[in-house]
Amino acid sequence: VTVLVNGVRDADASPVDRGLHYGDGLFETIACRNGVPRFLSLHLERLALGCRRLNIDASGLEDTRTEVLGLAREADRAIIKVLMTRGVALARGYATAGSEKATRITIRYSWPHEDSAQLHDGVLVRTCAMRLGENPYLAGLKHCNRLEQILARAEWPADSDITEGILFSSSGRLASGTMSNIFIVRGSTVLTPNVDRCGVAGVMRRVVLREAQRAGIPTREGDLQARELNCAEEIFLTNARMGIWPVRALDGRRMTPGPITRRLQSLLAPLLEEPANA
């Protein structure tokens, strides 16, 4: 991996960074192809919104943009992770001074091994036992408090055939995958859970909703329950790296990737393979 800390290659982090003590920060995971980061403006827009909501110093966002573009340019395929913490604090305690200078960490990872059959045939998923806590103040943000996702991911072994776990919230609402957003198709409508109580407002979720609307496919964000998941004609998952993963089995129940999932995959393909400079 290649690491920049506040723009300095291979620098270290401070042991009194609030990111380390409290998960007091935000991140973005940006897929890059042909030297170009996908949907960079959407990622930076979400990061800026997160900084506003958490009152984290956003003055380094333009530097982040430059760093991501620079690191992407050197690689055919890469995943670039941007981490923005509230910064270093010599004082103890949850209170913020308001004057903290954000810590900017930009990391380039190689593109992981990818099973292309998963994109075509679909993935196996299971329902997690753990339910996500609900907090509208944090919902939607890609913040660094991710113990829930870590514990949910630990519910099934790394070497299993299961690719993703589906999470409900403490009040029983369908929420998301551990590292993806979830969509279901009912009739001809594409439905996805609200992200106003928990979950992340994924960039690929946003792109899929936009592309569906442009193509005249009805979409709706709403409250969804287990019965709606279980009766879904199609289920698919989205994230920044994979685009759309069709679900071919949920808790052992077999499904066939359906026509709306296929159509959305086709609409996305050019955006994912040849990202525009934006």
Add this chain to the structure above:
Amino acid sequence: VTVLVNGVRDADASPVDRGLHYGDGLFETIACRNGVPRFLSLHLERLALGCRRLNIDASGLEDTRTEVLGLAREADRAIIKVLMTRGVALARGYATAGSEKATRITIRYSWPHEDSAQLHDGVLVRTCAMRLGENPYLAGLKHCNRLEQILARAEWPADSDITEGILFSSSGRLASGTMSNIFIVRGSTVLTPNVDRCGVAGVMRRVVLREAQRAGIPTREGDLQARELNCAEEIFLTNARMGIWPVRALDGRRMTPGPITRRLQSLLAPLLEEPANA
């Protein structure tokens, strides 16, 4: 501040530590007097329990004990914070390898300025608008996902007379303060919220319950609602540094620190002033 990272003074942290990326860790805040850490065994017991529940490598706990004792010995009064993250991971993603070596950070802070009138006359508190998400998998642990506490603490200005904010959970249960546990007195019984849905199982909370029981004061951990807080005859807060803070006003409603609060303060005083080597 004096910092040890994996036992090395003034060392830095890794920018790919999972603590920094996900708040994937635990901490303890240990008050030290006369060169001796208070309730060190209870703090390390909770830390060990947290490591078990999160499956974090606990092999460094004995080193942590040695470091805390060493740093405490050099100071008349100090706060020592111990941070134990899952460790460094070169791979991206929530999944754990299971082989991560925990990162151990031990930091000595000076004892903060303290308004001794607060211990005697009590403190002003307010109810926070934010409600804590509920997740039994994380409840009770002093883990490093603390954005909720940071946002709650930001609800009132640093320079106000308010010392602490009281939090309810998403289902309306009384939970805790942002940095303290809460107790109420009703009749002659000392009541405190369960910590099985959210909140931290505070070391001082445990000591207060123990000392009350030893003194024959009835105690009960249970589900408490807003009406029980509002009808309480006495309210007090506990944390590792302060011991017991009587509440003298809640959302502007005046209260007089009561006899059971005073009695518990007296029972605690010798334990806080002259901690035993344990």
